[in-house]
Amino acid sequence: MAQRSTFAATLSRHQYLFFIMPAVVLVLGLTAYPALYGVLVSFTNLNFGYATSKFVGFDNYVRLATWPALPQVLFNTAVFVTSVVALQLSIGLLAALLLNRAVFGRGLVRSIAILPWVIPGIIIALMFQQFFSGSRLGIMNTVFSVFGLESRTWFSNPTESMLVLILAVVWRGVPLSIILQLGGLQTINKELYEAASIDGASRWQMLRFITIPSLRPILLINVIMATSGTLNHVDIPLALTGGGPGRSTEVLALSIYKQGFEVLDASYASTIATVILLLNLLLTIVYLRVLRARDELPS
Amino acid sequence: MSFLPNVAERPAPAAVRTEHLRRRIGEHAGTYTLYAALLLIVLFPLSWVILGSFKNPSEIFAYPTTFFPRDFTLSNYADVIRRTALPTYLINTAIVTAFTLVFTLVIGTIAAYGFSRWNFPFKNTILVTLLILQLIPSTVNIIPYYLMMNWFGLLNTRTALVLIYTATHVPFTIWIMKGYFDTLPRSLDEAAVIDGCSMFRVFWSIILPLSLPGLSAAGFLVFIGAWSEFLVPLVIANSRDVAVMSVGLYSFFGMDATAYHYAFAASVMSTAPVVIAYLFAQRYLISGLASGTDK
Numbered sequence: 002m003a004q005r006s007t008f009a010a011t012l013s014r015h016q017y018l019f020f021i022m023p024a025v026v027l028v029l030g031l032t033a034y035p036a037l038y039g040v041l042v043s044f045t046n047l048n049f050g051y052a053t054s055k056f057v058g059f060d061n062y063v064r065l066a067t068w069p070a071l072p073q074v075l076f077n078t079a080v081f082v083t084s085v086v087a088l089q090l091s092i093g094l095l096a097a098l099l100l101n102r103a104v105f106g107r108g109l110v111r112s113i114a115i116l117p118w119v120i121p122g123i124i125i126a127l128m129f130q131q132f133f134s135g136s137r138l139g140i141m142n143t144v145f146s147v148f149g150l151e152s153r154t155w156f157s158n159p160t161e162s163m164l165v166l167i168l169a170v171v172w173r174g175v176p177l178s179i180i181l182q183l184g185g186l187q188t189i190n191k192e193l194y195e196a197a198s199i200d201g202a203s204r205w206q207m208l209r210f211i212t213i214p215s216l217r218p219i220l221l222i223n224v225i226m227a228t229s230g231t232l233n234h235v236d237i238p239l240a241l242t243g244g245g246p247g248r249s250t251e252v253l254a255l256s257i258y259k260q261g262f263e264v265l266d267a268s269y270a271s272t273i274a275t276v277i278l279l280l281n282l283l284l285t286i287v288y289l290r291v292l293r294a295r296d297e298l299p300s
Numbered sequence: 301m302s303f304l305p306n307v308a309e310r311p312a313p314a315a316v317r318t319e320h321l322r323r324r325i326g327e328h329a330g331t332y333t334l335y336a337a338l339l340l341i342v343l344f345p346l347s348w349v350i351l352g353s354f355k356n357p358s359e360i361f362a363y364p365t366t367f368f369p370r371d372f373t374l375s376n377y378a379d380v381i382r383r384t385a386l387p388t389y390l391i392n393t394a395i396v397t398a399f400t401l402v403f404t405l406v407i408g409t410i411a412a413y414g415f416s417r418w419n420f421p422f423k424n425t426i427l428v429t430l431l432i433l434q435l436i437p438s439t440v441n442i443i444p445y446y447l448m449m450n451w452f453g454l455l456n457t458r459t460a461l462v463l464i465y466t467a468t469h470v471p472f473t474i475w476i477m478k479g480y481f482d483t484l485p486r487s488l489d490e491a492a493v494i495d496g497c498s499m500f501r502v503f504w505s506i507i508l509p510l511s512l513p514g515l516s517a518a519g520f521l522v523f524i525g526a527w528s529e530f531l532v533p534l535v536i537a538n539s540r541d542v543a544v545m546s547v548g549l550y551s552f553f554g555m556d557a558t559a560y561h562y563a564f565a566a567s568v569m570s571t572a573p574v575v576i577a578y579l580f581a582q583r584y585l586i587s588g589l590a591s592g593t594d595k
Contacts, residue, residue: 020414140348239530
């Protein structure tokens with residue numbers, strides 16, 4: 002009897018295990034384990050076309066470093082990520098400032114401005130594909146002709162193709178910036194503005210010396226989230242341009258898919274994935290630092 | 301306008317109110333011009349697709365391009381439903397999304413309650429680890445997912461998708477729900493336990509009903525995530541009978557320029573559920589997410 006009650010006491014002391022275990026096991030099993038498994042695969046010569054594989058050390062990493070397409074893919078990735086992040090942040094900040102003004106109708110405008118965020122990536126890809134179609138059916142060319150501009154071929158031109166890709170991803174990503182920046186704007190103490198206006202500050206000065214500095218932590222979180230989101234983004238590049246024409250819009254994340262499921266070279270794809278994983282870890286470390294600095298994390 | 305705070309609430313004659321409104325709108329002409337630009341950028345592409353779905357195929361392929369349909373027709377929708385597999389894709393998407401939603405919310409909220417109500421060794425380490433794992437995207441895990449699901453014999457099953465989606469959505473559900481549970485006083489639980497409730501009972505019939513706003517916000521995020529997922533189902537479940545909407549649109553008629561008239565109607569049908577969910581959820585979604593960031 003005494004033994005049973007000790008057992009019962011132990012059980013109730015560790016009752017939390019029943020609550021947290023299903024989640025912990027599932028998440029470790031299907032996110033942490035695959036990530037480590039992927040790193041392991043990058044040291045083999047596993048190919049979806051062959052039955053067996055063996056350990057090959059750093060061979061895949063040497064192959065990746067000497068891959069003739071690597072400079073172009075890295076260049077594309079850099080252009081894609083920096084343009085998307087810069088545009089998302091600046092347009093998002095502008096829109097958030099606009100939507101933070103106490104004017105009639107802003108609730109409706111805000112709801113519509115955030116709408117692109119919920120639209121599936123595949124739909125956005127289809128939409129922009131038709132929008133920027135190089136045939137005369139593309140409405141963008143029609144709009145261009147109204148303004149007396151020349152028609153563009155869009156997807157058969159490397160630069161224009163990248164431009165449309167960036168536009169599509171920005172169109173979808175700006176709402177996240179708006180949500181974050183609006184949240185940040187609402188935490189700024191209104192008295193700061195009142196004090197500044199008494200001191201005769203202009204609106205530009207208030208923006209420059211009150212709003213932007215107060216938003217800095219949120220802007221930083223936004224940069225990290227947008228960078229990670231864009232670096233790992235495959236949906237729209239895959240469905241909109243498929244990396245083409247040639248390799249002109251192939252970004253690193255898309256190379257994982259292409260090498261793994263078109264070339265079937267699973268280990269090579271895992272090598273690229275491992276590189277992206279390391280970049281993600283780097284971003285995560287910065288992210289945690291920022292959150293710690295803001296006391297948002299239990300240390 | 302802060303010196304006239306209650307004008308709108310006072311019953312004013314209609315003329316005065318309109319005049320007041322006009323003056324306020326006039327004062328902010330610059331803001332409204334920029335609002336119009338914002339609305340145009342968001343709504344022009346969307347209305348192009350929506351209006352396109354109601355055009356006759358002959359009008360869609362005609363030149364010069366029209367924006368508003370000359371005559372309004374539902375035949376594209378009828379064609380998509382009768383002649384393509386889109387209904388199957390949408391049903392598959394709904395099944396996968398529904399199961400993901402239920403499993404994620406059940407597993408996520410139960411764990412969040414555990415993290416909120418007990419103190420145990422390594423609690424914060426586990427919580428931060430979950431946050432870090434959240435940042436590992438499925439893009440990086442896509443090859444291992446394929447190998448693991450192949451090994452489990454789950455390739456081309458909806459079960460595989462539900463498993464992966466649940467695992468990737470549980471961490472943020474825990475973070476959102478733990479935030480809500482932390483605001484509810486522990487004395488609530490203690491009183492119920494003294495009255496003879498088990499901890500599961502306390503969680504289910506007291507804590508959970510009080511956390512409905514958080515549950516809806518988390519549920520909505522899981523819903524749009526699971527509904528829109530593209531890369532994972534493209535790799536794990538791409539056969540025609542289990543394909544979800546995104547895979548169906550991409551593989552089976554998205555890439556064919558001659559199927560514009562199908563693509564427009566199919567896009568509208570595939571997007572409607574998330575937009576409708578958004579219209580219901582957006583009120584507390586925006587305030588909830590905003591309050592989450594300035595916590």
